[in-house]
Amino acid sequence: xxxxxxxxxxxxxxxxxxxxxxxxxxxxxxxxxxxxxxxxxxxxxxxxxxxxxxxxxxxxxxxxxxxxxxxxxxxxxxxxxxxxxxxxxxxxxxxxxxxxxxxxxxxxxxxxxxxxxxxxxxxxxxxxxxxxxxxxxxxxxxxxxxxxxxxxxxxxxxxxxxxxxxxxxxxxxxxxxxxxxxxxxxxxxxxxxxxxxxxxxxxxxxxxxxxxxxxxxxxxxxxxxxxxxxxxxxxxxxxxxxxxxxxxxxxxxxxxxxxxxxxxxxxxxxxxxxxxxxxxxxxxxxxxxxxxxxxxxxxxxxxxxxxxxxxxxxxxxxxxxxxxxxxxxxxxxxxxxxxxxxxxxxxxxxxxxxxxxxxxxxxxxxxxxxxxxxxxxxxxxxxx
Numbered sequence: 474x475x476x477x478x479x480x481x482x483x484x485x486x487x488x489x490x491x492x493x494x495x496x497x498x499x500x501x502x503x504x505x506x507x508x509x510x511x512x513x514x515x516x517x518x519x520x521x522x523x524x525x526x527x528x529x530x531x532x533x534x535x536x537x538x539x540x541x542x543x544x545x546x547x548x549x550x551x552x553x554x555x556x557x558x559x560x561x562x563x564x565x566x567x568x569x570x571x572x573x574x575x576x577x578x579x580x581x582x583x584x585x586x587x588x589x590x591x592x593x594x595x596x597x598x599x600x601x602x603x604x605x606x607x608x609x610x611x612x613x614x615x616x617x618x619x620x621x622x623x624x625x626x627x628x629x630x631x632x633x634x635x636x637x638x639x640x641x642x643x644x645x646x647x648x649x650x651x652x653x654x655x656x657x658x659x660x661x662x663x664x665x666x667x668x669x670x671x672x673x674x675x676x677x678x679x680x681x682x683x684x685x686x687x688x689x690x691x692x693x694x695x696x697x698x699x700x701x702x703x704x705x706x707x708x709x710x711x712x713x714x715x716x717x718x719x720x721x722x723x724x725x726x727x728x729x730x731x732x733x734x735x736x737x738x739x740x741x742x743x744x745x746x747x748x749x750x751x752x753x754x755x756x757x758x759x760x761x762x763x764x765x766x767x768x769x770x771x772x773x774x775x776x777x778x779x780x781x782x783x784x785x786x787x788x789x790x791x792x793x794x795x796x797x798x799x800x801x802x803x804x805x806x807x808x809x810x811x812x813x814x815x816x817x818x819x820x821x822x823x824x825x826x827x828x829x830x831x832x833x834x835x836x837x838x839x840x841x842x843x844x845x846x847x848x849x850x851x852x853x854x855x856x857x
Contacts, residue, residue: 474651474785478625480618482602482643484611491608492643496636498607499542499586502529504579506546511577516550518543533607541587549578583638585646593634593645597627602645604636616645625649640718654788659745659847663792665840666735666748666780667799667832668773671817674731675832676738677840682731694720725775732779736787745790747843748777749799792850794842803827804837 484492506525510516515524522543529539553573556562562570592605596613600623603612618626629649637644665677674682694716701709701716739746751773777793784791800820802809808824815821820834827834 474653474782476625476629476649476651476782478618478622478630478647478649480616480622480626480645480647482614482616482645484614484643488606488611488614489643491606491611492604492636493583493638494608495538495606496584496586496638497582498533499538500580500582500584502532502534502539502542503546503584504577505529505532506543507549507577507579510546510550516547516554518547521547535592535605537589537591538586538605541589545580545587546578549580553578585635585637587633587635589633593636595626595630595647597623625651651786653785656785656790657743657788659743659790661742661744663745663747663790663840663843663847664735664739664742665836665838665843666746667836667839668749668751668776669832672832673727674735674776675830675836676735677833677836678738679830679833680738681830681832682734686727690723691720728776728779732776732783735780736783736789739784739789740787745792745843745847746780746784747792747794747839747846748780749796749839750793751777751796790847792843792846794839794846796839799835799838799842800831802838804829804834804841 505528506521509525509528510521513524515521522540525543526539529542530536534542557570557574562573564570588604594603596602599613600617601613601615603610604614605611626647626649629651630647631650632648634648635646637646663677667675669675672681672683697716698713701713735746781791798809801811801813803813803820803822803825805827806822806825808822810823812823813820814831818831819828820831821828829837
């Protein structure tokens with residue numbers, strides 16, 4: 474299992490300027506490679522490297538940073554191609570798709586830059602790093618992190634690290650390769666988790682994690698952004714920059730806390746976790762205009778990802794199930810009908826009369842599908 478550990482580096486003023494210049498130089502090189510790729514149609518890493526390597530060396534990059542700039546460019550075009558093929562920029566001939574296809578990819582001047590072990594070395598005992606820059610090699614730059622982060626870095630760091638400039642500070646995002654623990658057999662069944670907007674997550678045990686606070690923050694930020702964008706002054710633009718990312722960090726922290734509680738409960742009760750497979754829900758669901766912003770800012774994929782990796786670290790089984798009719802089906806008799814949902818929060822079966830909170834009923838259906846899905850997948854593994 475690969476995890477990313479973030480640590481803050483604390484350069485002095487000359488080193489800070491050298492790191493900033495290095496990011497600018499690497500991203501200028503990436504933009505040059507991007508223009509060549511766009512003009513020639515050469516987007517694969519090796520052919521693109523042959524076409525632009527000499528140019529990047531003349532721009533002041535040494536061998537490894539030049540190669541990484543090319544690889545970053547090739548990766549960006551591969552991602553763009555995948556998004557186009559998936560229709561994420563609209564159908565062929567649409568204005569949005571034409572706009573994306575009609576210009577080369579651009580990298581911000583402070584965009585992250587990867588460094589391998591030839592360009593970046595760690596001294597964990599001294600808590601310092603040595604890193605290549607356009608002004609020469611910088612040594613003994615201190616870094617700081619939590620005890621857990623430092624322990625993971627010392628024991629499991631492997632591969633590249635990204636130099637990131639964010640909020641006026643420099644960070645290193647280091648890849649750690651952790652051995653996968655053995656997944657424990659879910660002897661107690663599965664903890665079903667229904668994801669939603671009113672309640673971010675509701676479990677089959679009846680625990681609900683309300684989304685009211687998160688939605689309130691999002692609505693406040695949206696109103697503030699609208700006012701600042703309308704004003705358009707220099708101070709308004711500065712405040713918009715400061716506001717950028719605050720909502721995303723708040724949502725991520727909320728999802729981290731929920732995911733940790735779900736995994737802890739599943740581990741305590743010797744159960745797995747069953748989640749809805751909600752891929753493509755934004756394309757399938759049709760909502761009234763006031764509800765669209767809420768849906769499109771709903772970070773269910775992030776919560777699912779957090780649950781998956783935390784569960785993997787704890788050896789807890791995770792199953793993704795088909796979400797269709799989980800909110801309309803009765804968890805007692807199995808009867809499915811739209812009439813079973815008289816309102817958003819209520820489930821009342823028109824067949825057997827069973828009544829429950831709608832999200833809890835859906836979570837119980839998800840838990841049952843988790844048991845069935847686990848049995849089917851492991852029966853196939855045993856047969857193989």
